[in-house]
Amino acid sequence: MTSLVLLAWATLVAALAPAALTGRWTTSLPRFTIGLWLGAELSVTVAVLSAGLFVAVPPATLAAGLDGIVTACVRAVAGLGALNETLAVTALLATAVLLARLVVSFLRTFGSASRWRRRHRAALLPLSQQEAEGWTMVDHSAAAVYCLPGRPGTVVVTSAAVEALTPEELAAVLRHERAHLRGRHHLLVALAAAFHRTLPGLPMAETAEREIRRLVEHLADDRASEQHGRQAVATAIVRLADRTPRHALGAATGAVERVRRMLAPPTRPRIRHRLVAATVIALLLAGPTAVTVASAGVALEGATCPIGPPPPGGGTATHPR
Template identity: 65%
Template sequence: MTSLLLLAWATAVAVTVPRAVTARSWSRAVPRVAIGLWLGALVSATGAVLGAGLLAAVPPAALAAGLDGIIGACARALTRLGAPDETLAVLALAATAALATRLTIGAVATVRAARRWRRQHLAALSPVASPGPTDGCTLVEHATPMVYCLPGRPGHVVVTRGALDTLTPQQLDAVLRHERAHLRGRHHLLVAVAAAFHRALPGLPLARAAEDEVRRLVEHLADDRAGARHGRHTVAAAIVRLAGNTPGHALGAGAPSVDRVRRLLAPAPPRSTARHLLGAAAIILLLAFPVATTGTAAGMAVHKATCSQPAAPAGN
């Protein structure tokens, strides 16, 4: 029953969160909270499925024996493949292992692809790069107006000659602050988590929507940081001049989005403590429910198995 409850929870999260968060006005007002909800939903849904598989695959007595018992139960289920009494355990074990494997491979592949792209991109830039207009910037002699960042140690902010010719000094300062906000906030890690889930689960609408939305929302975060110092209209004008000119795995002010410009041209929304508290509570619920449910069910199973064991005979 607990496994069914966890699967129902995963389904509810996968269906409800995209409808509640995607393109909502409140999510544009509090992008940090919205990012937390998207990533929390991904972790919650997959954690619930993994917990359901574990509880279905491992009997209570094996849970009571700890890790050795769990490994032994899995081994017995595999050796008795085809036995009627082990069918459910084998299916649950196979599904859980497949999901865990896909998540692991997706995470590793996403990180490796991003690092490889950044290495190749930096190598391609080096022959035409020179110190930029400010510390920590790299100037590239290219006519296309681009300003973007390449995360890493250290991070790089790349500015093209076309951007210097296109942007006013105020707009250039604004987009540089935008890029530094990406680097300081480690926004590439947030995008990488969502991308890894999407790579691992390409058929899951929640994963696809989460990657798209997290990419959009980190741009809102950086826009807000730049707009707070240089003015929202200045940032919007710079986005228009750089629109569509951000390469590959990079994060940049020119990431195309009419929604970003409209958001910046509208008055800044007032800060709402209640909205942040509600969002934090929702994120905590998303993360806690699968863990608490799985842990409670496992604890009850262990207690039941322990209590059902015959008492040891008294000594003489």
């Protein structure tokens, strides 16, 4: 029953998230919307993995700790052939495969991005020059500005971009890229990409990656406009070419929507909107754990508290010596 409830929870979250987290309201709450997407992905992952585990390991077994879990798994393997034990072993194998796929996807996503950035920096080194303000200029005919996260984080500006932008616009896009670096936005994108890589057929995974890529650009735009104004940010986006390398974050990505948002800013969210978003994030994270704890509590109570009529006379049952 616990496994069915957890699978129902995961199905509900995966089905509702794409529609609930893609409305126009998300542009006014980009930070909280990213939190909602990551919370939904984590909630689905924990629920599915826990559901597979609890087919073989009843929630009451958790009270015995690791020894109880291992004993339940060994019992399921030893009884392979019977229907219940076969189902339990199949669920354990499926859970192990999903967990391994998840780990491998995260390692490959983060590893490939890190290797590409190192190679890209090495390729740019002979063609670039370090500016006093801390950014790197590369001689190129396309006007582009992007950042390469990592250690150290690098902001790359082409010579054509320097010629195309006014000093105020250049300062705005530099602040935009530094906001990406300071906010570790590449990690948010990588988490969504790894989840999508683990479950490529899940519509929620594809939508989450696309939305998080869009929302981190809104976050950086907001930081740039705080100091340089929305007009400067919008004009700079228009003048830059949307030619961002694969594992970089670029100032012109998603230009049309971002320009509209800068020129017609969304309504500022109220405190209650932030509280609602924070509450939903907390529910997403706590949901699978709450189901597990409640099931374990009910199972333990049933195992330790006898159910039956009280002894005659309403007193405590006694035993003859």
